[in-house]
Amino acid sequence: MRPTVILRACPDYDVERIERLAFEGLETLGLTPHGRVLCKPNVVASGKHFPHAHTRAEFMEGVLKALRRKGQGITELAVGERCGITMPTRFAYRGAGYYAMARRVGGVTLHHFDEVAQVEIPMYHPERLRDSLFTPEPVATADFFVNCPKFKAHPWTTVTFSMKNYIGIQDDRHRLIDHDHRLNEKVADLQYIVQPQFIAIDGIIAGEGRMLTPIPFDLKLMIMGNNQVAFDAVCCHIIGIDPLSVDHIRMAHERGFGPVDLKHIDVVGDVSLEEAKERAAGFRSGLIRVEDYFQGTNIHAYSGPPPSDGGHDYCWGGCPGALEEAIEILRIFDSATDTKMPPTHIVFGKYDGRIDANPGETVVFIGDCAQFDGRIAEQDVVIENLYVDRSRHDPLQAKGTDIFAKMLKVGIDMRQAKVAKDVIRLKGCPVSVAEHVLALVSLGKLKNPYYEPSNAVLFTSAYMSMRTRQAINKLRGQPYNRPGPLLRGEARPRLNLPAPGQDAPLERR
Numbered sequence: 001m002r003p004t005v006i007l008r009a010c011p012d013y014d015v016e017r018i019e020r021l022a023f024e025g026l027e028t029l030g031l032t033p034h035g036r037v038l039c040k041p042n043v044v045a046s047g048k049h050f051p052h053a054h055t056r057a058e059f060m061e062g063v064l065k066a067l068r069r070k071g072q073g074i075t076e077l078a079v080g081e082r083c084g085i086t087m088p089t090r091f092a093y094r095g096a097g098y099y100a101m102a103r104r105v106g107g108v109t110l111h112h113f114d115e116v117a118q119v120e121i122p123m124y125h126p127e128r129l130r131d132s133l134f135t136p137e138p139v140a141t142a143d144f145f146v147n148c149p150k151f152k153a154h155p156w157t158t159v160t161f162s163m164k165n166y167i168g169i170q171d172d173r174h175r176l177i178d179h180d181h182r183l184n185e186k187v188a189d190l191q192y193i194v195q196p197q198f199i200a201i202d203g204i205i206a207g208e209g210r211m212l213t214p215i216p217f218d219l220k221l222m223i224m225g226n227n228q229v230a231f232d233a234v235c236c237h238i239i240g241i242d243p244l245s246v247d248h249i250r251m252a253h254e255r256g257f258g259p260v261d262l263k264h265i266d267v268v269g270d271v272s273l274e275e276a277k278e279r280a281a282g283f284r285s286g287l288i289r290v291e292d293y294f295q296g297t298n299i300h301a302y303s304g305p306p307p308s309d310g311g312h313d314y315c316w317g318g319c320p321g322a323l324e325e326a327i328e329i330l331r332i333f334d335s336a337t338d339t340k341m342p343p344t345h346i347v348f349g350k351y352d353g354r355i356d357a358n359p360g361e362t363v364v365f366i367g368d369c370a371q372f373d374g375r376i377a378e379q380d381v382v383i384e385n386l387y388v389d390r391s392r393h394d395p396l397q398a399k400g401t402d403i404f405a406k407m408l409k410v411g412i413d414m415r416q417a418k419v420a421k422d423v424i425r426l427k428g429c430p431v432s433v434a435e436h437v438l439a440l441v442s443l444g445k446l447k448n449p450y451y452e453p454s455n456a457v458l459f460t461s462a463y464m465s466m467r468t469r470q471a472i473n474k475l476r477g478q479p480y481n482r483p484g485p486l487l488r489g490e491a492r493p494r495l496n497l498p499a500p501g502q503d504a505p506l507e508r509r
């Protein structure tokens with residue numbers, strides 16, 4: 001069937017209507033769910049502070065009911081996700097009402113991708129960043145994969161529609177690898193793991209501007225499709241963006257995953273593309289440079305280029321965007337955030353311009369690639385580049401860092417990692433949103449969202465459940481990482497890691 005995108009009016013989160021629209025969507029696309037049916041929503045964050053960040057439970061409920069009604073020979077009806085910002089997925093599911101939703105639908109398995117085996121999938125395309133990627137076992141074994149993203153803007157990749165939702169088909173330790181200036185390439189590479197047979201995006205209340213704390217936008221649309229590139233291209237057209245300007249869409253298109261030209265996409269449904277565009281008029285996407293984002297606040301941001309691989313002049317996929325998301329989280333939890341923050345200077349990348357800090361004002365260099373050699377507040381400061389080439393990061397050896405370890409690390413860094421008077425360096429690539437939050441809490445003496453009383457009990461309970469499940473898996477001898485069947489034995493393509501101290505670039509396969 002030609003790539004088809006269905007635009008349907010959907011004024012609210014009425015489950016029966018969503019079920020009917022999803023059922024009709026499956027019929028239009030000639031799809032019959034079968035075998036292991038896995039739905040991947042976007043539950044990056046949830047709860048009362050993040051009401052518009054995730055695919056709503058009512059939306060998921062309607063889609064699941066339609067899948068079951070339309071299906072034949074379904075052996076498992078499941079939802080799977082790895083939420084964001086170092087939270088246990090259990091915490092995000094609870095905040096989004098997914099456990100109650102699964103009970104209402106009945107017979108639905110909720111997979112927590114941070115608690116299952118990660119299966120290695122080989123990559124063979126010439127443009128790949130690495131030879132293999134890991135993905136949770138339920139993704140690797142799904143027969144009928146359904147992508148259920150949220151229609152949102154994104155500070156790292158302009159938008160997060162269908163393709164970008166794949167960042168949640170990796171657990172944290174694999175997800176953070178290449179989550180830097182080459183994030184768009186990573187998202188394009190993730191497309192080789194699996195392609196969805198059916199896509200249904202929650203565009204009823206869309207999210208403007210950001211991805212964790214988006215501004216609600218009444219779009220009142222349910223959009224469905226059968227081709228991920230075509231789907232994202234139409235969503236871009238709806239908000240007035242050229243799909244080819246979004247790098248991961250362009251790359252996936254160039255690699256043959258689907259069309260972006262509307263001539264090659266059937267756009268059908270009870271809402272025309274022109275009408276959808278009118279609904280989306282004024283929608284603000286992401287992609288604001290960090291210097292501009294903090295204009296008019298006490299945070300003065302500076303950024304130089306990230307490492308030269310990939311030819312980028314700005315790290316769109318890493319630390320700067322994480323700082324933008326972090327400040328918005330803090331503003332939600334502490335309305336006095338901007339007034340409490342003392343004048344602070346935050347520097348990313350290889351920066352060789354002026355840093356206008358007065359004596360006594362804190363300067364923070366963030367990320368392994370930060371580099372500087374100059375004067376700050378009447379003292380000479382040298383910040384060395386600590387960036388380690390991505391070819392040296394072997395996903396098989398990647399270690400996870402949970403939120404409590406991050407709290408400890410940031411706490412130590414903020415106290416001990418002073419490279420000069422009032423100058424601090426935070427290491428990491430990327431330095432995550434959670435670490436940015438903790439650093440800003442420390443600098444501004446702000447309320448720590450992780451200690452918020454309404455969150456603390458649920459968070460601790462979800463964390464303990466996650467840890468217990470992971471420990472049980474270990475005791476049962478189930479390894480966290482499992483080489484995929486194609487990679488066992490000698491056939492497994494290994495990264496050709498250089499000996500310590502060797503800087504020779506690796507040959508890419």
Ligand code: SF4
Nearest residue numbers: 315318367368369429
């Ligand atoms: S350290 Fe941060 S800014 Fe530098 S490349 Fe890594 S993610 Fe980007």
